[in-house]
Amino acid sequence: MELQEAMNIRKSVRSYTGEQISREQLDSILTAAYEAPIGMGKYDSIHFTIITNPELLKEIDANAAKFFGNPSMHPLYGAPMLIVISSNSEGNVASANVGFILQNMSLAAVEEGIGHCDIYGAIAALSQDKALLGKLNIPDGFTPLGALAVGKTTEVYTKREIPAGHKYVINEIQ
Numbered sequence: 001m002e003l004q005e006a007m008n009i010r011k012s013v014r015s016y017t018g019e020q021i022s023r024e025q026l027d028s029i030l031t032a033a034y035e036a037p038i039g040m041g042k043y044d045s046i047h048f049t050i051i052t053n054p055e056l057l058k059e060i061d062a063n064a065a066k067f068f069g070n071p072s073m074h075p076l077y078g079a080p081m082l083i084v085i086s087s088n089s090e091g092n093v094a095s096a097n098v099g100f101i102l103q104n105m106s107l108a109a110v111e112e113g114i115g116h117c118d119i120y121g122a123i124a125a126l127s128q129d130k131a132l133l134g135k136l137n138i139p140d141g142f143t144p145l146g147a148l149a150v151g152k153t154t155e156v157y158t159k160r161e162i163p164a165g166h167k168y169v170i171n172e173i174q
């Protein structure tokens with residue numbers, strides 16, 4: 001798949017069949033993660049937690065729903081896998097590292113035809129619940145900054161027009 005096409009058809013998928021992706025598909029997503037740029041090449045500042053345990057996923061989902069004040073919502077959308085990315089540093093470089101990794105993984109998911117969605121809200125909620133956070137066994141000093149929900153979906157990635165409302169303010173200084 002051409003890069004331009006992958007970027008165009010990429011979208012956030014919020015419905016999942018519940019079926020796991022294959023090991024090969026996960027490997028392709030993780031390869032894309034390794035290919036991401038990382039500030040000053042500090043790869044050891046990043047930690048991955050891949051959660052497929054259904055009970056733990058339910059707890060993270062319910063905790064986020066409670067955090068958002070709507071117990072009937074499902075902020076993980078029933079995705080059977082959550083890839084949590086943690087960092088042991090703070091600031092704009094740490095946030096950017098996670099963003100670059102997520103975007104690479106997203107494009108790999110698109111190429112594989114796998115559903116995926118960036119998950120930050122549920123991660124913010126998770127960070128507030130120390131007992132639940134403890135169940136992730138994240139190494140001391142690392143904080144979860146973002147995550148990718150991943151799984152099979154019946155949704156398809158199709159060509160998208162950029163909506164009129166998607167505008168940035170661009171100031172050119174010549």
Ligand SMILES: Cc1cc2nc3c(=O)[nH]c(=O)nc-3n(C[C@H](O)[C@H](O)[C@H](O)COP(=O)(O)O)c2cc1C
Nearest residue numbers: 010011012013014075099117118119120121122123
């Ligand atoms: C930093 C960041 C955090 C996001 N967090 C969430 C989230 O917690 N839950 C969610 O459903 N979508 C989340 N998204 C997805 C955005 O809502 C989505 O990318 C945006 O609405 C544009 O839609 P599209 O991805 O389909 O093009 C996040 C995206 C980014 C870049």
